[in-house]
Amino acid sequence: MEVQLKSPPLELTKKHWKRLLEYWSRENVMASLGREPTRVDMFKNCFSNGSGEGEAARANEQMKELTEKLGDGATDAPGPDDVYVKIMGQHKYGSAEMYGLGVRAKDLWGVPGQSAIRKENAQLKSEKVELADENVGAKVFIKGIVNNEKVEKGWLRRLDLRAVILGIEIGPDWCEVEVQVTINKDESLFRPHDHLVCIHDVIDTSIAWPTALIEVVRNA
Template sequence: MQRDHWKLLVTYWNNERIKELSTKNIANRAKKEMVQLTGKKSYAHISAVIKTNMDELAKTLPEGSTDKPGLDDVFSKVMGNNKYGATDMYGLGVQASDLWGKLPSRNVVCMENIRLKSENKELTEENVHLKEQLVGDEVFLHNILNPSEKVGRGWLRTLNPTEIIGGVEIGDYWCVVHLQHVLKKGADVVRPFDLIKKVEDATGVTIAWPSTFISAVPLN
């Protein structure tokens, strides 16, 4: 601080009117029981805005439905997740995380997502390894939207990702099957090409199928 600025500041502090104002402010501060955390907006203003938003959102609910308490209720959508250092209250001291459990941070969710992707990749690779043992055997083709439904039956030719079907490589986690029998007419071919759209179009044709959606035909 420059010397002349310091002199002005000391003069300001020694001013009797300023001293009196400082004393009053100290006394008023001591009377304050709650800390203002909403900046220039008063609690009353914030409350009115929240109520308006809740009323508007409630109007969008389907007619005759109720706003069932939960993570997707009107309150949660308007108030959002709990924030560090602040609590959005439900009545006398109950916060959202008390009712629905602690919500994980973005970093925790990201790390969990990475872990699950890694586990999924390992399981997929293990599944492909097991399916490689079926090459040359007869297999069922399963509906990818309803895996319990068998849509065709044929011979597993290869799981080589560079194999060309319909002019393109099949890629990882796909296999090549020579379809012999249709078990569900009208079922879509997962990767259609040319005039091959339905499984009945592919009878006697070699097609690509996701390797996770085939299973071995039991031996008689």
């Protein structure tokens, strides 16, 4: 508990983080629920202040309505398409929101849901660009998948699809970039590796990124 309290996630206040940790540590949580707590359970216990007002209260109410519509016998197992995601939005790649530090989505439910995969593939195809060898060494903007916004600035290092970055071959339509400046430090990596999950974890580090989301900086 003491170690976890020193490093609250950026999206949570220290107070909320402590409440969530205390909730996880209760031995009677599963006994009272008769099952593993869902992310809706976690969110409710972390953010409900009893006043019924505010964004958290509205989110809790919306989650409750969707949960009730699941029907008898249906479960809301934590995953890329659970009730929490339907209200709070798609989880960031690599992270398992509401589960605490060091817990990754792939450890709990594997690959992203089909809806997330279709969205990613459609956007990558619509935004596809061609990078040539002459662009290697150029300064580039690196864009995120969700809003196609610039999330970092760095250098294009390699286009070699056989190159291995953080233990994985780059593959076709990907490139190697070196992160220099973060614009949105909380943007999650497409390919998290060990403790490296967000943009701010990889400053001065080479990572793999889709070429469709790379924009060469054109200085006047």
